[in-house]
Structures are given as C-alpha cells and as structure tokens.
Amino acid sequence: MSRRRPLLILLLLTAVVVTGLAIAQRHALLVFVLATDAPPPPLPPTDEGPGVHWADDWFTVEEIAPDTWAIGEPRFHQSNFSYLIAGRERAVLFDAGPGIRDLRPIARRLTSRSILFVPSHFHYDHVGNAITFEHVAVIDLPGLRARAPRGRLSLTAAEHLGAMEGFERVPLEVDRWLAPGESIELGGRRLEVLYTPGHTPDSISLLDPDARLLFTGDFLYPGPLFAFLSNSSLGDYRRAAATVLARVDPDARLYGAHRAAPPGAPRLAMDDVRDLAVTLRALAAGELDGEGVYPVRYGVNERLELLAEPRWLARWSEFHPDFGPRPR
Secondary structure: OOOHHHHHHHHHHHHHHHHHHHHHOOHHHHHHHHHHOOOOOOOOOOOOOOOEEEOOOOOEEEEEEOOEEEEEEOOOOOOEEEEEEEOOOEEEEEOOOOOOOOOHHHHHHHOOOEEEEEOOOOOOOOOOOOOOOOOEEEEOOHHHHHOOHHHEEOOOHHHHOOHHHOOOOOOEEOOEEEOOOOEEEOOOOEEEEEEOOOOOOOOEEEEEOOOOEEEEEOOOOOEEEEEOOOOOOHHHHHHHHHHHHHHOOOOOEEEEOEOOOOOOOOEEEHHHHHHHHHHHHHHHOOOOOOEOOOOEEEEOOOOEEEEEOOOOOOOOOOEEOOOEEOOO
16 A cells, blocks of 8 residues: 555545534534634624614513514524514413523513423524423424433434534423424414424424414524535425425515524515525526535525535435424
C-alpha cells in the first residue's frame, strides 16, 4: 500500500464524520460548538416595535389574535417562538422553546385555563426539555406508540439533537395521542391537527380554521428550511405542502417557530406554501439547480430557501422505517 493511501482513507473518514455532524445540527451552531465547546451566549435584547412587549429579560409576548399569543425568545440564538392558543375552557401551548427559561409563568399570566402542551416536533429547541408539563399530547404514529409504554416516550438522539448544547433528553409523559386530522376542542374554539412531516417525520402543524390561523412549527418559517437532517425527507415535505394547500384557507395567516429578523412573531402566508410546493416539484423533476455542496441551497422566494441533501442522497419516499407507513 502506498504511503498516500492511509492519508486518503483518513481524509475520507474525516469527511464522513464532518458530514454526519452537519446532518445533526445547524451549521452555524456546529462551527461555534466545535470551536468553543460551549453553547452560544444570549443575544442582546432587540427593539420589537409596537404590539410586542418584553415580559421579562428573556421572553416577549405578542397578541396575534384574540386569546392567541406568540411567546418569543429573541435572545436565544435560534429565535424560537411558541404559541398559546386559548378557548373558553382550555388552552394549547404549541412548542415550549429550549427550556433555558421556563415559559409556564408567562403562559399563566396570559390565561388561567388548563394548558395542554403540544410539541410541533421533538427537537430540543421545541420540547422545553427540563420543563415538566401537567398535560402533554403528541402525534399518534405507530413507531412512537410502540416506544411509549404507559405513555412515557423517550426521545432518540436524532429526534432531539440537543447533546451539542448540553441539553439532556427528558422523556415526555404523554397524556393524549393526536391522530392526523383530529380536532382539539378548547371550548368555543377548535384546532385541527395537520400532519406536516418533512423537516422531521413527527412534525405537525395546528390549524384554527375559523380564525384562519395556521401554526406551522418548523414546517415553514422565514429563512432557511432544514430538509437535510438525518430523518428529513423531501418526499414528506412535498406531501405536507399538499396537505396544507388542500386544508387551509388561501387567506390564512401562518406563524412559524423561528424568525429571520425582528420585529415580532414570524408571519408567512399561503403564497409561501405554494412557492414551496412549486420548488419541491421542480426539484423532484430534476429541473432545479441549487448552490453549495452540503447542504444544497434552493431559493424558494425572497423569504424562504430550502436546504436539502445533494440530489443523489435526497429521499422522496413517504415512508420512514422508525415510524411505519404514513397515516392516510
């Protein structure tokens, strides 16, 4: 064996490891953590403009509709937003951020109703981690049920992705399983569960059809959409876009879980979903050229871009072995 071959093998293995790490976390965070071995520091407070107030030195609150609040964490490096959606009898908290600060006291100031926590998916910056919720509901998928004896759901490393920032995987104590298409009755207000995988196989959105509001989690938000993770699927993303286009009013307001810049909560529209669907169709047909090597960047519109695996790695199947066939 030539002396160059071991060096080439070492370089190849290094590339594989680096690629695997890139799959597991956002690129900016990856570079920072590898360089400093510490999570990013809090960002400085931002000017949020009228209609938004700082509840303390960490959380912002914005009433985006009657009995509907966006609870922001603008000082967290991913600018997370969770949503408190209340009816006459009970409320839903859709996402809970990373749990660096406990947002339950903020929610309690806004409503006295019983709160059901519903994560849009299981990434560490959405599940609240060390925060313990009295009532928890998650998407009802075969693989998740099988892993949750007596309702205790332990998350995998690929589902959670919090190890690089030091977040432990805390099991979810599930009280309720939400079937795709099921309604959550809040008392004079109804939320419909839309199964919107793609970013992850467990991703959901919540639709308030009467108020024409859609809460999209990480399915859609301003900025780069992450479809290159180890359990992402472009095929699922395409199907989710079709589901939203079929079920949601064309004039609905969409609120995602992250924003690209201040002020206020991240708001999009159904035109953005249509643009995403067009991009995915063109990508599947091999008609779209992206930029970069890994991930490949595809422009959707002036507000969105799609970050995907190279074409030869892209998954267009609507089946994930850990979760079983997609619910119809």
